[in-house]
Amino acid sequence: MNAPVDITDAPLGVYAKRKGVYPKAVDGFYRRLKWAAMIVTLTIYYVTPWLRWERGAYAPNQAVLVDMAHRRFFMFAIEIWPQEFYYVAGLLIMAGMGLFLVTSAVGRAWCGYACPQTVWTDLYQHIERFIDGDRNAQVRLARAPWGPAKLARRLFKWTIWLLIAVATGGAWIFYFADAPTLASQFLHGTAPFVAYAAVGILTATTFIFGGFMREQVCIYMCPWPRIQTAMMDEKSLLVTYRDWRGEPRGSVKANGHAEAKFGDCIDCNQCAAVCPTGIDIRNGPDIGCITCGLCIDACDKVMAQIGRPLGLIDYLTLEDADTERAGHPPISALKTLLRPRTFIYLGVWCSVGLAMLFTLESRTRLAIAAGQERNPLYVQLSGGAIRNSFILKLRNMEDRPRVMSVQLSGLNGATMWQRDVPTAAPTAQISVTVPADSVSNLPVFVEAPSGGSAHTPFTFRLTARDNEGGTGQANAIFEKPEPTS
Amino acid sequence: MTEGKRLDEPTNTETVGHEWDGIEELNTPLPRWWLYTFYACIVFALGYTVFYPAWPGLHSATPGILHWSSREDLNAEMKAQQVHNAPVLAAIAATPIEALPDHPQLLKAAIEGGRAQFRIHCIQCHGTGAAGIQGLYPNLNDDDWLWGGDLKAIQYTLTNGIRNPDVPTTRTSQMPSFGRDGILKPEQIDDVVSYVRAISGQDAANASSTRGAALFAANCVVCHGPAGKGNWLVGAPNLTDKIWLYGGSREAITNSVTNAHAGVMPAWGKKLDPVTIKMLAAYVHSLGGGEPNPPAVAPTPQ
Numbered sequence: 001m002n003a004p005v006d007i008t009d010a011p012l013g014v015y016a017k018r019k020g021v022y023p024k025a026v027d028g029f030y031r032r033l034k035w036a037a038m039i040v041t042l043t044i045y046y047v048t049p050w051l052r053w054e055r056g057a058y059a060p061n062q063a064v065l066v067d068m069a070h071r072r073f074f075m076f077a078i079e080i081w082p083q084e085f086y087y088v089a090g091l092l093i094m095a096g097m098g099l100f101l102v103t104s105a106v107g108r109a110w111c112g113y114a115c116p117q118t119v120w121t122d123l124y125q126h127i128e129r130f131i132d133g134d135r136n137a138q139v140r141l142a143r144a145p146w147g148p149a150k151l152a153r154r155l156f157k158w159t160i161w162l163l164i165a166v167a168t169g170g171a172w173i174f175y176f177a178d179a180p181t182l183a184s185q186f187l188h189g190t191a192p193f194v195a196y197a198a199v200g201i202l203t204a205t206t207f208i209f210g211g212f213m214r215e216q217v218c219i220y221m222c223p224w225p226r227i228q229t230a231m232m233d234e235k236s237l238l239v240t241y242r243d244w245r246g247e248p249r250g251s252v253k254a255n256g257h258a259e260a261k262f263g264d265c266i267d268c269n270q271c272a273a274v275c276p277t278g279i280d281i282r283n284g285p286d287i288g289c290i291t292c293g294l295c296i297d298a299c300d301k302v303m304a305q306i307g308r309p310l311g312l313i314d315y316l317t318l319e320d321a322d323t324e325r326a327g328h329p330p331i332s333a334l335k336t337l338l339r340p341r342t343f344i345y346l347g348v349w350c351s352v353g354l355a356m357l358f359t360l361e362s363r364t365r366l367a368i369a370a371g372q373e374r375n376p377l378y379v380q381l382s383g384g385a386i387r388n389s390f391i392l393k394l395r396n397m398e399d400r401p402r403v404m405s406v407q408l409s410g411l412n413g414a415t416m417w418q419r420d421v422p423t424a425a426p427t428a429q430i431s432v433t434v435p436a437d438s439v440s441n442l443p444v445f446v447e448a449p450s451g452g453s454a455h456t457p458f459t460f461r462l463t464a465r466d467n468e469g470g471t472g473q474a475n476a477i478f479e480k481p482e483p484t485s
Numbered sequence: 486m487t488e489g490k491r492l493d494e495p496t497n498t499e500t501v502g503h504e505w506d507g508i509e510e511l512n513t514p515l516p517r518w519w520l521y522t523f524y525a526c527i528v529f530a531l532g533y534t535v536f537y538p539a540w541p542g543l544h545s546a547t548p549g550i551l552h553w554s555s556r557e558d559l560n561a562e563m564k565a566q567q568v569h570n571a572p573v574l575a576a577i578a579a580t581p582i583e584a585l586p587d588h589p590q591l592l593k594a595a596i597e598g599g600r601a602q603f604r605i606h607c608i609q610c611h612g613t614g615a616a617g618i619q620g621l622y623p624n625l626n627d628d629d630w631l632w633g634g635d636l637k638a639i640q641y642t643l644t645n646g647i648r649n650p651d652v653p654t655t656r657t658s659q660m661p662s663f664g665r666d667g668i669l670k671p672e673q674i675d676d677v678v679s680y681v682r683a684i685s686g687q688d689a690a691n692a693s694s695t696r697g698a699a700l701f702a703a704n705c706v707v708c709h710g711p712a713g714k715g716n717w718l719v720g721a722p723n724l725t726d727k728i729w730l731y732g733g734s735r736e737a738i739t740n741s742v743t744n745a746h747a748g749v750m751p752a753w754g755k756k757l758d759p760v761t762i763k764m765l766a767a768y769v770h771s772l773g774g775g776e777p778n779p780p781a782v783a784p785t786p787q
Contacts, residue, residue, distance in 0.1 A: 376615075379627050381728075382728050420596075470649070
């Protein structure tokens with residue numbers, strides 16, 4: 001390993017200039033894993049808004065839809081109202097816990113394979129290689145003076161990048177409106193301004209982050225690598241160079257002449273050449289390492305060619321490294337995975353998920369709320385009775401209209417009638433049809449005989465008059481004049 | 486103080502030249518981007534004063550070449566709203582008030598329009614909840630009406646006002662001040678009050694109320710009716726119910742009989758257009774005590 005650089009007297013700049021990274025193409029197990037992860041994640045991202053899900057005449061038929069305008073969140077069979085937003089909070093907690101779990105078990109696997117920054121950077125780098133050629137050609141082109149050929153290549157590359165960026169930003173907006181409708185509006189220039197703004201911003205961020213900033217986003221902008229430092233311990237997987245096996249480095253030729261003098265590393269620099277973040281893993285653990293394993297693929301290929309055992313660079317825990325260095329037998333991977341930390345994260349993750357499933361299954365899809373009109377609090381009627389006024393809110397969360405009835409309970413001799421129906425007669429029960437997926441306002445007058453307590457608690461009871469049934473209730477207080485003694 | 490200036494080696498920056506107990510300050514220039522943003526803000530501000538009202542003068546500020554004003558914006562918004570409301574208002578104008586309940590959508594629009602107008606013209610006396618003030622202004626939420634509680638009667642009252650000297654068609658009546666004008670003696674008033682307390686169910690009948698019954702029949706039934714149930718054509722309140730605008734206690738009724746009350750209301754027909762009055766009537770009628778339309782007079786058979 002290199003000695004730390006002495007920076008005591010060196011002039012310090014605030015900003016470090018970016019060193020160009022031109023990762024070389026590589027093939028191998030981890031590269032194929034990355035391909036698979038890229039195909040899966042990009043497919044999910046681009047295809048999801050176009051999936052349909054039959055919900056009948058009263059709700060949109062898009063499988064996943066965040067309907068801001070109507071304050072509804074649809075996800076396949078689940079529909080969430082704004083007051084149920086804790087389900088989304090629960091999903092975020094699960095995502096966080098899942099990230100903790102993955103990190104404590106297999107290190108920065110998220111960074112290396114599934115993070116959008118990694119996936120889109122990877123995609124952009126493939127396009128770069130397709131247009132500019134592999135590493136050496138890219139370096140040559142970068143150093144070449146600007147001329148028509150270079151300009152043409154650059155413009156071509158940036159155009160393809162921009163097209164991908166537009167598609168990326170474009171896919172995002174389809175999560176928030178009916179995808180086919182919005183796509184047609186978007187192309188005809190009649191979509192809302194916010195759609196164009198969102199596409200514009202996401203196009204810019206995709207283009208800049210994926211095309212130019214790349215590993216700088218991971219190293220300087222992303223908080224996750226910092227948080228991970230607290231998540232990881234000596235049992236977390238890291239990409240590790242077996243320095244005890246590789247050092248001292250030397251070429252095959254030199255090694256052939258003096259067998260014992262050199263280690264397995266022939267200093268071919270392939271591991272550094274393929275690294276998408278431009279680090280040399282042989283310098284030890286690095287915050288720039290996103291553990292994508294491409295250097296493992298590159299090194300294994302070389303080891304196979306020169307007939308030495310694979311795994312000079314490998315996924316190892318710090319503990320594994322210490323054990324191996326000391327010459328002890330390796331610790332089984334299971335033992336590394338099954339430890340309190342991973343179990344606790346798994347437990348929290350599962351319990352949040354199960355709690356959400358349970359509440360989803362048992363939630364009621366209708367409700368009643370009663371708000372009292374307080375100006376005036378009560379009205380003295382000529383016959384002696386007292387009248388109060390309430391606004392009832394009947395909530396129907398099903399995607400079909402439902403007939404519901406409201407009854408008075410706990411108020412002797414009381415009747416009620418609908419305020420906005422001129423012909424309504426006093427009754428003990430009101431039946432109304434609540435439209436699908438909405439809240440109905442039901443203003444009512446309640447009349448009760450005078451006398452007794454000035455504040456009488458009572459209840460509005462709600463019953464759904466269909467096969468599914470269901471009940472709800474709202475507590476209220478009937479106000480009368482203070483009794484004169 | 487320039488002699489202390491020196492170049493700081495590690496940062497390659499000049500110091501300002503001051504020194505406090507060995508602590509020096511670097512003369513780091515403002516970041517360029519910040520400076521340019523600042524200049525851009527100055528340019529923007531100057532441009533703003535050209536386009537928008539800005540420099541104060543003696544009577545008003547410079548108008549700016551865009552001639553923008555928030556009052557103009559408001560006028561435009563109000564005009565747009567008027568255009569938007571015009572068809573509904575026209576429909577309400579074309580519908581006789583007693584026919585409004587047959588058009589629920591129109592009635593709803595009228596009630597909402599009336600609710601807004603009520604907050605401008607009526608709440609000063611009747612209150613934001615239309616509950617009135619005991620002893621001064623009647624509660625419009627209840628089912629007791631001095632001058633009639635069906636849509637047409639309310640519309641008439643609103644249009645012509647109550648005891649308004651400028652309007653010949655105004656609702657009017659005058660109760661005699663039986664005590665102050667010496668029509669009845671104090672003990673007679675006492676008996677009349679006993680009778681009124683008895684027919685309204687507040688006191689049991691007794692000798693005084695029996696004497697009062699005769700006085701009531703001689704002096705009060707012309708307006709309040711033989712049973713004391715009142716007559717809305719002359720604004721005579723029902724004396725047998727639980728609602729007392731001027732109080733139902735013995736003292737309050739004695740005061741009413743002695744001095745009489747005569748509430749007044751402006752004739753809104755002089756100030757508001759018929760559609761607004763129609764909407765106000767619909768709103769007041771909707772507050773809970775509105776009475777149904779009186780039965781139409783059957784056409785005389787030929």
